[in-house]
Amino acid sequence: MNHELVNPVPIKHKFFTPGVIVLFVIAINGLVFLMGRFFFGLGAVTNLNNEYPWGLWIGVDVAAGVALAAGGFTTAALGHVMHREEYHTIVRPALLTAMLGYTFVAIGVFVDIGRWYCIWHPLIMWNGNSALFEVGICVVIYMTVLYIEFLPVVTERFIGKVNLPGLLSGLNKLVDKILRLLDHGLSKTMFVFIIAGVVLSTLHQSSLGTLMVIAGPKMHPLWQTPVLPLLFLLSAVSVGFPMVIFESLIVSRSLKLKPEMHILSRLGSMIAPLLGIYLAFKIGDMFIRETFVYLSEFTTASVMFSIEIVLGVIIPLRMFLSPKVLKAPPLLFTASALVVFGVLLNRINNFIVAYTPPYSTESYFPSIGEISVTVGFIAILVLAYRFLVMNFPVISMPGKQTAQPTKYTIRGVEK
Amino acid sequence: MKKILAILLVLIFMGEINAQQSPGKDHSELNINCKTCHTCDVPTKDEPCLVVCPREKIATIYQKPEQTPELIVIDQLKDRYNPVYFSHKIHAQMSIMSGGCENCHHYNTSGPILKCNNCHQSSRQREDISIPDLKGAYHRQCMDCHREWSHETGCNTCHSPINDLKESEKNDFKKQLKGKDHPPVTEPTKIVYETNFEGGKLVTFYYDDHINNFKLKCNQCHARESCTRCHDVNHISSDKLILVKEKKSLEEHHKKCFNCHKENDCAKCHLDKQLEPFNHKQRTGWALNKPHSYLSCVSCHGSKQPYKKLDNQCVSCHKGWKKENFKHSVTGLRLDKIHSELSCEDCHTGKDYSVKPGCNGCHENYVYPNQKPGRLVGK
Amino acid sequence: MSGKSRREFLKKSITAGAIATGLSSSTLKAGPLNILSPDRMGVLVDTTVCVGCRNCEWACKDAHNLHAGNLDSYEDRKILETKRRPDHTALTVVNEYPRGKYSNLPIDVKVQCMHCDHPACVSACIVGAFSKQENGSVIWDTDMCIGCRYCMAACPFQIPAFEYDKALDPLIMKCDFCFDRTKEGNLPACVNICPVEALTYGPRTELIKVARKRIKRNPDRYIDHVFGELEVGGTSWMYLASKDFKELDFPDLGKNPAPGVSESIQHGIFAYFVPPVSLYVLLGGIMWITKRRKELGTEEKI
Structure with a gap:
């Protein structure tokens, strides 16, 4: 047990680099188009119409966003529920990704819905039959849970270091006290939120799949199946760890840290069985419903489905089975990126490619505005992540004892 | 229009309508199957158990178009539109080609002509929605054809907005229609179709044979034919009558023929030369003389196609004929006393009634019909 | 421990x-109001009777305070050369199809919300703004709507439309079966104006009988199929036609209600x-x- 030697600290690094400036440009470009959406309506910026009511923003910002934030609950389940403490160092980065991911999912929804000022309606107007309602409510609760789970990071950062500017400095003591109270309370009840987070995630990850079931024959039979919720859940579970590896390796590269290969390799070794189960259900479903006949046609749907399965599932599955891949950062990164790409493509396929309305005159392709906003959001997310890991103890550094050892690991569970 | 567009029968809402619209005292004598109108076996006056809407061809009032009103003024929407002037007579003449009076008067019994609103209610919000309301019924009658004819469906095509029409113009309609008839439809004797069928390019259709000899009714072939059958619907030549070549599928083309003719016998109609008119004697060896010429084919051959060849034994059809009860006078010849005592075969040797009877059995140098065994009588 | x-x-x-x-x-x-009254009303659209005069389009706009224009302007038949769909400017449209190679007359088909007996929109709506009313109308509460457009994704007939060009207060729009008119005992505007009564308004059960009777009496005129009697669990609007509904651009839907599978998954979870x-x-x-x-x-x- 060497985990005491590895502790989360704010990473010291220059914030602005050429890459970050590029991200800023992308983000501002997205925000400009976003202004267009709010001043001139959805029609002015998007290619959405009565035939294609949902496009890139729902497919990527919301559906893929939720799926790729699955690292939060899968690592929480692994680290806290299963008590595999060796993985604790990756729990916080995954938690931060999930928190930021869900925040941007919520913003994505806010941007996409036509009457954004009514976004609070589902909180008091309930429709238990609606999969979207269930997704919405679960996302709201889960987001709250994620923020609560992140609170100890905040308390840990500020306890004993509260230093409010100017006049407010008189309140320093009070704030410090509140933080300590909060920290104490959270450490007792955190396990409640951790389990709730896992349960809520399984619920809405699967309900996200139920969303398109009601579209029935409008959806291409390669994807339309009553087991969609299960496939969505399984794919979310299997993309959780690859996403953690993917971003951990990017962060190490970007912040000039040594990749934590001993943890990532072990994490990687768990991906293959999860991917295998997902693939088995996906293929099994295809054979039970005999939809493989559509693969013999050469259409956008069949090509996209093949790419999704081969590039996004089968190839990374084979890669994760090889010990060589698990040990080599570039190969591990490639394999993880492929899974992430596969799930991203799967969500795009489910919500955009598979959707063919009965009276479609031309097929949908996202507008420059839609792409700009989506890419802009991703850029902002990356920037926010960068900012937070530089200012809060999220990423663990080996051997550095910069904070109290037991303060921040897991609340309430171990003492 | 109210007076004329009449509809008959039915009477689901019996009560008063039934009392008012009896199909006639002796309608049981009419050649109509009781089940056409009644659902029960023994209809009574109180419980006539009439079917909702037979739509059978039970119109029995066949007026000639010339006997019908020339012009009908429909002015129920006085407050919004000028009246619609409906040229009834010409429409009646036109509809001869297309099902006759029942084309519009689709519910006539043998009683007086019914008004549309006897069955079709004037309110669209109503209990019984099984038949259209009055507005719908009127418009369907007119627009079904007129939209094909003019491609126009706007209200103003028929209803001119009020104040658009001067009083004098209204009288013009009456004047215009006075004594005006639809030109008589000429009936051809034969039509020779040139087809591109390899086996035989010419098909000769004897129109008069089908009407006079085969006793077909006009509407057995000309069912629901519209103006555009003869008039150019695209108004390329407005006055000239042209026979519009109908675009039809192979099946459609032959359908009417196949109602009677065998389907797989192409060479019967498709020939390299024109066909001779139908001649029963030539074709079958049996001259179709009176009274058999009055009959339709099916009355002897039965309705089953193709027709069976009949033998020339009278008893094949006239089952009840025996020596004892046969009245020879039905053949047009009343036998004199002596001959009536002979047996049939004495003159009709070999029981072959298709050939001339022989007198040689008893007489020398007698030849029928120079010498007759009796007296000719009118048949 | x-x-x-x-x-x-x-x-x-x-x-x-x-x-x-x-x-x-x-x-x-x-859950939202979802009444399946045995007395629910419906409309039987007889496409063999419809003459394509488009008066219903005018009446619909007139009744819903949309820009209707002059009734005479609807006589223009050029517009029928392109296939249209209902949107926020017209809640019902008439499309024209060839009757066949051998006829000059077209077939005209009015398109509007089918008012399903088991509506996908009612099941899908995140805030439960949609409801199936006792008289058969599927209507929605604009004030509840958040504009998520899930009803559009769910509708098997692709009916709900959205005002994409409005930045503020964009609305979902579709035929509401003239709920405000029927509530007061009036006929839906389109039914009321139809010159040939191609649209028959009445209790749904009665309409099915009428439709069956028409098919039985005129087997040459109709194909033996009442569209909407069984499709997606039944719809309040039903159609009769002289040829296969697929050729008239009707979607080929099964008999199962559109929200059936998703609701049972949802309630299973x-x-x-x-x-x-x-x-x-x-x-x-x-x-x-x-x-x-x-x-x-x-x-x-x-």
């Missing part, structure tokens, strides 16, 4: 589970909250056991 702490743990877990799911437990009851609560308890159990095992392991080590 004492028995006490174990009990405490379980107690906490259960309370938390109840809190986490308790919020949505009442959603099971909170949430069957009285047994599955989520059990999962919660299960995870809590695993967490407790793994923790205890670790503690024992540490103790042994020490």
Whole structure:
């Protein structure tokens, strides 16, 4: 047990680099188009119409966003529920990704819905039959849970270091006290939120799949199946760890840290069985419903489905089975990126490619505005992540004892 | 229009309508199957158990178009539109080609002509929605054809907005229609179709044979034919009558023929030369003389196609004929006393009634019909 | 680890589970109004009777305060050369199809919301703004709508339209079966104006009888299919036609209600909250056991 030697600290690094400036440009470009959406309506910026009511923003910002934030609950389940403490160092980065991911999912929804000022309606107007309602409510609760789970990071950062500017400095003591109270309370009840987070995630990850079931024959039979919720859940579970590896390796590269290969390799070794189960259900479903006949046609749907399965599932599955891949950062990164790409493509396929309305005159392709906003959001997310890991103890550094050892690991569970 | 567009029968809402619209005292004598109108076996006056809407061809009032009103003024929407002037007579003449009076008067019994609103209610919000309301019924009658004819469906095509029409113009309609008839439809004797069928390019259709000899009714072939059958619907030549070549599928083309003719016998109609008119004697060896010429084919051959060849034994059809009860006078010849005592075969040797009877059995140098065994009588 | 702490743990877990799911437990009851009255009304559209005059389009706009223009302008038949769909400017449109190679007359088909008996939009709407009313109308409450357009994705007939060009207060629009008119005992505007009564308004059960009777009496005129009698579990608007509905651009839908599968999945996952609560308890159990095992392991080590 060497985990005491590895502790989360704010990473010291220059914030602005050429890459970050590029991200800023992308983000501002997205925000400009976003202004267009709010001043001139959805029609002015998007290619959405009565035939294609949902496009890139729902497919990527919301559906893929939720799926790729699955690292939060899968690592929480692994680290806290299963008590595999060796993985604790990756729990916080995954938690931060999930928190930021869900925040941007919520913003994505806010941007996409036509009457954004009514976004609070589902909180008091309930429709238990609606999969979207269930997704919405679960996302709201889960987001709250994620923020609560992140609170100890905040308390840990500020306890004993509260230093409010100017006049407010008189309140320093009070704030410090509140933080300590909060920290104490959270450490007792955190396990409640951790389990709730896992349960809520399984619920809405699967309900996200139920969303398109009601579209029935409008959806291409390669994807339309009553087991969609299960496939969505399984794919979310299997993309959780690859996403953690993917971003951990990017962060190490970007912040000039040594990749934590001993943890990532072990994490990687768990991906293959999860991917295998997902693939088995996906293929099994295809054979039970005999939809493989559509693969013999050469259409956008069949090509996209093949790419999704081969590039996004089968190839990374084979890669994760090889010990060589698990040990080599570039190969591990490639394999993880492929899974992430596969799930991203799967969500795009489910919500955009598979959707063919009965009276479609031309097929949908996202507008420059839609792409700009989506890419802009991703850029902002990356920037926010960068900012937070530089200012809060999220990423663990080996051997550095910069904070109290037991303060921040897991609340309430171990003492 | 109210007076004329009449509809008959039915009477689901019996009560008063039934009392008012009896199909006639002796309608049981009419050649109509009781089940056409009644659902029960023994209809009574109180419980006539009439079917909702037979739509059978039970119109029995066949007026000639010339006997019908020339012009009908429909002015129920006085407050919004000028009246619609409906040229009834010409429409009646036109509809001869297309099902006759029942084309519009689709519910006539043998009683007086019914008004549309006897069955079709004037309110669209109503209990019984099984038949259209009055507005719908009127418009369907007119627009079904007129939209094909003019491609126009706007209200103003028929209803001119009020104040658009001067009083004098209204009288013009009456004047215009006075004594005006639809030109008589000429009936051809034969039509020779040139087809591109390899086996035989010419098909000769004897129109008069089908009407006079085969006793077909006009509407057995000309069912629901519209103006555009003869008039150019695209108004390329407005006055000239042209026979519009109908675009039809192979099946459609032959359908009417196949109602009677065998389907797989192409060479019967498709020939390299024109066909001779139908001649029963030539074709079958049996001259179709009176009274058999009055009959339709099916009355002897039965309705089953193709027709069976009949033998020339009278008893094949006239089952009840025996020596004892046969009245020879039905053949047009009343036998004199002596001959009536002979047996049939004495003159009709070999029981072959298709050939001339022989007198040689008893007489020398007698030849029928120079010498007759009796007296000719009118048949 | 004492028995006490174990009990405490379980107690906490259960309370938390109840809190986490308790919020949505009442959603099971909170469904939108979805009445399937035996007396619900409907409309039978006889496409063999329709003459394509488009008066219904005018009447519909007139009744819904949309820009209707002059009735005479609807006589223009050029517009029928392109296929149109209902949108926020016209809640119903008439499309024209060739009757066949051998006829000059077209077939005209009025398109509007079918007012399903088991509406996908009612099931899908996130805030339950849609409702199926007792008289058969499927209507919605604009004030509740958040503009998520899930109803559009769900509708098997691609009917709800959205005002994409409005930045503020964009609305979902579709035929409302003239709910405001029928409420007061009037006919829907389109039914009222139709010159040939191609649209027959009446109780749905009655309309099916009428439709069957028409088919029986005129087997040459109609194909033996009442579209909407069984499609997606039945619709309030039903159609008669002279040729296959597929050729008239009707979608080929099964007899199962559109929201059937999704609702049973949804209710399966949430069957009285047994599955989520059990999962919660299960995870809590695993967490407790793994923790205890670790503690024992540490103790042994020490």
